Amino acid sequence: MRDLSKFYIDGQWVDPIGTGRAEVINPATEAVSGSIALGSEADVDRAVAAARRAFATWGESSREERLELLLSVQAEYARRSEELADAVTEEMGAPRAFAGQLHVGLGSWHLQAAIELLRGFAFEEQRGATLLRREPIGVCGLITPWNWPINQVAVKVFPVLATGCTAILKPAQLSPYSAQILAEILDAAGTPAGVFNLVQGKGSVIGTALSRHADVDMISFTGSEEVGVQIQRDAAETVKRVGLELGGKSAWVILDDASLSRNVGEATATMMSNSGQTCSAGSRLLVPAARLEEALAASRGAAEAVVTGNPAGNVAMGPVVSKAQFNVIQSYIEKGVAEGATLVAGGPGRPEDLEAGYFVRPTVFLGTNDMAIAREEIFGPVQTIIPYTDIDDAVAIANDSNFGLSGYVSGEDAEVAAGIARRLRTGSVRINGGFDIAAPFGGYKRSGNGREWGEYGFLEYLEIKAVIGAPSAA
Ligand code: TAP
Numbered sequence: 075m076r077d078l079s080k081f082y083i084d085g086q087w088v089d090p091i092g093t094g095r096a097e098v099i100n101p102a103t104e105a106v107s108g109s110i111a112l113g114s115e116a117d118v119d120r121a122v123a124a125a126r127r128a129f130a131t132w133g134e135s136s137r138e139e140r141l142e143l144l145l146s147v148q149a150e151y152a153r154r155s156e157e158l159a160d161a162v163t164e165e166m167g168a169p170r171a172f173a174g175q176l177h178v179g180l181g182s183w184h185l186q187a188a189i190e191l192l193r194g195f196a197f198e199e200q201r202g203a204t205l206l207r208r209e210p211i212g213v214c215g216l217i218t219p220w221n222w223p224i225n226q227v228a229v230k231v232f233p234v235l236a237t238g239c240t241a242i243l244k245p246a247q248l249s250p251y252s253a254q255i256l257a258e259i260l261d262a263a264g265t266p267a268g269v270f271n272l273v274q275g276k277g278s279v280i281g282t283a284l285s286r287h288a289d290v291d292m293i294s295f296t297g298s299e300e301v302g303v304q305i306q307r308d309a310a311e312t313v314k315r316v317g318l319e320l321g322g323k324s325a326w327v328i329l330d331d332a333s334l335s336r337n338v339g340e341a342t343a344t345m346m347s348n349s350g351q352t353c354s355a356g357s358r359l360l361v362p363a364a365r366l367e368e369a370l371a372a373s374r375g376a377a378e379a380v381v382t383g384n385p386a387g388n389v390a391m392g393p394v395v396s397k398a399q400f401n402v403i404q405s406y407i408e409k410g411v412a413e414g415a416t417l418v419a420g421g422p423g424r425p426e427d428l429e430a431g432y433f434v435r436p437t438v439f440l441g442t443n444d445m446a447i448a449r450e451e452i453f454g455p456v457q458t459i460i461p462y463t464d465i466d467d468a469v470a471i472a473n474d475s476n477f478g479l480s481g482y483v484s485g486e487d488a489e490v491a492a493g494i495a496r497r498l499r500t501g502s503v504r505i506n507g508g509f510d511i512a513a514p515f516g517g518y519k520r521s522g523n524g525r526e527w528g529e530y531g532f533l534e535y536l537e538i539k540a541v542i543g544a545p546s547a548a
Contacts, residue, residue: 075106075107075108075109076098076107076108076109076164076251077108077109078108078109078110078111078250078251078254078274079110079111080111081111081113081117081121081271081272081273081274082257082260082261082270082271082272083117083120083121083124083268083271083272083273084120084121084124084127084128084267084268084271085124085261085265085266085267085268086267087261088120090111090112090113090114090117091113091114091116091117091120092111092112092113092114092116092117092275092279093114094111094112094114094275094276095109095110095111095112096109096110096112096247096276097109098110098165098247098248098250098251099396099397100164100165100167101166101167101392101393101394101395101396101431101432102167102384102385102386102392102393102431102432103430103431104397104430104431104432107164107165108251110247110250110274110275111274111275112247112274112275112276112279113273113274113275113279113280114275114279115279115283117273117275117280118242118273118280118283118284118287119283119287121242121271121273122213122242122284122287122289122290123289124267124268124271125213125214125240125241125242125268125269125271126212126213126240126268126289127268128240128266128267128268128269129210129212129213129239129240129268131266132210132238132239132240132266132268132269133209133210133212133238133239133240134238135238137192137193137195137197140192140235140236140237140238141189141192141193143235143263143264143265143266144185144188144189144192144232144235144236145189146263146264147185147232147235147259147260147263147265148182148185148186148189149263150259150260150262150263151181151182151185151259152182154255154258154259155174155178155182156174157255158177158178158181158224158252158255158256159173159174159177159178160173161251161252161254161255162177162178162223162224162249162251162252163385163386163392164251165220165223165248165249165250165251165252166220166221166223166248166249166351166395167349167385167392167393167394167395167431167432168348168349168385168392169385169387169388169389169390169391169392170385170386171388172347172348172390173385176348177222177223177224177225177252178224180222180224180225180228181224181225181227181228181256183511184225184228184229184232184511184527185228185232186511187511187512187527187528188232188233188235188236188531188532189236191236191512191528191529191532192236195236195529195532196208197209197536203542203543204540204541204542205540205541205542205544206538206539206540206541207538207539207540207541208237208533208536208537208538208539209238209536209537209538209539210237210238210239210535210536210537211239211291211292211315211535211536211537212239212240212291212292213239213240213241213242213289213290213291213292214230214234214239214240214241214242214290214291214292214293214294214535215241215242215244215281215284215285215287215290215292215293215294216230216231216234216241216242216243216244216293216294217244217277217281217284217285217293217294217295217296217297217305218230218243218244218245218246218253218296218297219246219249219296219297219298220245220246220248220249220395221348221351221352221353221395221453222348222352223245223246223249223252223253224252224256226296227243227245227252227253227256229515229526229527229531230243230294230296230526231243231256231260231270233526233531233532233534233535234270234535235265235269235270236532237532237535237536239292239535240268240269240270240271241269241270241271242271242272242273242284242290243257243270243271243272243273244273244274244275244277244280244281244284245272245274246277246297247274247275247276247277248395248396249395250274253272253274254272254274257270257272277301281295281301281305282304282308285304285305285308285309285316286308286309286311286312287312288312290312290314291314291315292314292315292316292317292534292535293305293309293314293315293316293317294316294317294524294526294534294535295316295317295318295319296318296319296320296353297319297320298320298321299320299321299451299520302318302320302522305318306318316523317522317523317524317526317534318522318523318524319353319515319516319517319521319522319524319526320353320477320479320517320520320521320522321353321451321453321477321479321520321521322353322354322355322357322451322477322478322479322480322517322521323357323358323448323449323450323451323475323476323477324354324355324356324357324358324477324479324480324481324482324500325356325358325359325360325468325471325472325475325481325482325498326341326356326358326359326360326481326482326483326484327360327462327468327472327481327482327483327484327494328341328359328360328361328362328369328484328485329362329483329484329485329486329487329490329491330362330364330365330485331485331486331487331490332484332485332486334361334365334368334369334372335372335375337484337485338359338361338369338372338373338376339372339373339375339376340376340484340507341356341359341373341457341482341484342359342372342373342376342377342436342438342457343376343379343380343390344356345357345359345455345457346377346380346390346391346436346455346457347390347391349391349392349393349394349395349434349454349455350394350403350434350452350453350454350455350456350457351394351395351399351453351454353451353479353521354479354480354502354515356457356480356482357451357452357456357457357458358443358448358457358458358460358471358472358475359373359438359457359458359459359460360459360460360461360462360468360471360472361459361460361461361462362461362462363461363462363463366440366461369459369461370418370440370459373418373419373438373457373459374418374419374438377418377419377420377436377437377438377457378419378436380436380455382425382428382433382435382436383425383427383428383433384431391436391455392433393431393432393433393434394432394433394434394454394455395432396432397432399432399453399454400432400434402452402453402454403434403452403453403454403455403456404422404423404434406446406447406450406452406454406456407420407421407422407437407456408422409446409447410439410441410445410446410447410456410458413441413445413446413447414445415439415440415441415442415445415447415458416439416440416441417437417438417439418438418439418440418459419435419436419437419438420434420435420436420437420438420455420456421435421437422435423435434454434455434456435455436455437455437456437457438456438457438458438459439456439457439458439459440458440459440461441458441459441460442460443460443471443474445458448460449475449476451477465490465493465494468494469494469497469498472494472498473497473498473499475519476519476520477517477519477520477521478499478500478501478517478518478519478520478521479500479501479502479516479517479518479521479522480500480501480502480503480504480517481495481498481500481502481503481504482503482504482505483495483503483504483505483506484505484506484507485506488505488506491505491506492505499518499519500517500518500521501514501515501516501517501518501521501525502514502515502516511527511528512527512528512529513527513528514526514527514528514529514530514531515527515531516530
């Protein structure tokens with residue numbers, strides 16, 4: 075049983091001022107796995123004051139000091155990586171091997187990327203008569219979700235440290251354990267007091283207090299559209315910068331020259347990983363109409379091959395994060411049936427062999443782009459196959475969405491794939507499984523604003539100052 079009863083503020087583990095507690099449920103067993111203290115507005119005030127004090131010196135720190143800290147964090151992170159993976163499995167149900175390889179792996183890759191970038195990053199640059207300075211924005215409120223609990227914290231905290239900002243992290247109540255270990259890692263690595271602070275608690279209390287706080291310069295948020303809109307409202311009065319990474323309904327376009335068994339199979343299997351709880355998931359699978367039957371068979375085969383069960387074991391898919399999330403996903407599956415979509419694989423209810431836990435059957439529909447299952451983010455292992463007639467049709471369907479986070483194209487002809495990628499109104503497009511830890515990540519339209527990861531992730535936390543007429547350094 076884990077008991078998280080302290081917050082990390084000003085370099086100390088302190089007793090909360092808020093008196094509430096919340097239980098944490100293991101989604102694979104539905105049993106209580108521990109509990110956390112819930113903070114209050116007064117806890118936020120204390121953490122913001124610490125971050126503000128620390129910014130006075132950390133904001134002036136040298137590249138070398140920040141590099142030294144990140145390298146020290148890297149050593150501690152490696153030392154605690156098994157515990158981090160255990161925590162992720164316990165709090166949000168990711169299969170243990172997957173949690174180690176990808177959840178913990180992504181955190182370490184982002185850390186390595188931040189270290190490499192910081193070594194050569196141009197914080198100052200002469201442009202004609204102007205000296206362009208990139209200066210840390212200040213005190214940042216970081217509000218994160220539970221779906222990739224380490225990744226979402228890593229893409230905010232490591233750039234914050236690298237750019238000389240200070241932060242207060244408010245992780246999701248559903249995934250408090252990995253955030254606690256990350257705070258312990260930062261503490262053990264020698265992070266100066268107040269540079270990083272952790273306050274656990276309810277989004278409606280801690281998140282709201284951070285968003286409205288006059289002494290917070292920026293909020294970086296990842297999560298639902300609804301909360302993103304609320305944060306912008308709350309932040310408006312203090313004119314702070316708000317970075318939003320919201321949802322998606324990304325299209326995965328399979329070209330007509332593709333091997334359907336391989337590419338459709340991969341698209342469906344990828345959709346089911348992390349129980350479909352990935353903002354950039356390819357939840358709309360666009361296949362050539364002329365090869366529909368072949369595509370349906372390939373997708374069905376891949377969905378039925380997904381071994382679902384106890385995440386401690388050798389499975390491809392664990393439960394979804396919570397009972398509320400389970401119910402939302404079930405209602406979408408029922409809605410899909412009611413809307414007239416054809417079930418290709420899976421369907422309502424829990425897999426037959428599982429008696430407890432928030433397990434969902436890997437589900438694939440054949441549907442149309444106007445159905446709710448094709449328009450709204452389900453955030454579960456549910457994919458909708460939509461046939462297209464030609465490339466223009468595929469691009470039109472892919473772009474017919476309120477979201478614009480990611481896109482995928484699979485096929486033999488790289489030129490055709492790149493041509494489609496150029497036409498998609500999304501923040502990124504992955505061709506044939508391409509992946510780059512340094513590529514910017516973020517969305518068009520209602521998928522948010524700003525970009526995380528790599529160089530663009532640093533720029534989120536930097537102000538630009540023009541010093542005109544200064545003597546050139548060169
Ligand atoms: P959200 O409610 O958006 O939660 C994300 C974070 O925001 C959590 O830390 C949450 O705290 C906090 N929060 C909640 N209300 C807030 C407020 N008024 N002001 C500031 N912060 C606030 O996500 P959810 O409820 O966990 O999931 C709901 C849906 O959001 C999902 O079904 C999915 O569609 C979408 N979602 C998207 C993403 C990504 S990566 N795009 C990630 C997660 C969820 P609490 O812990 O108290 O809730």
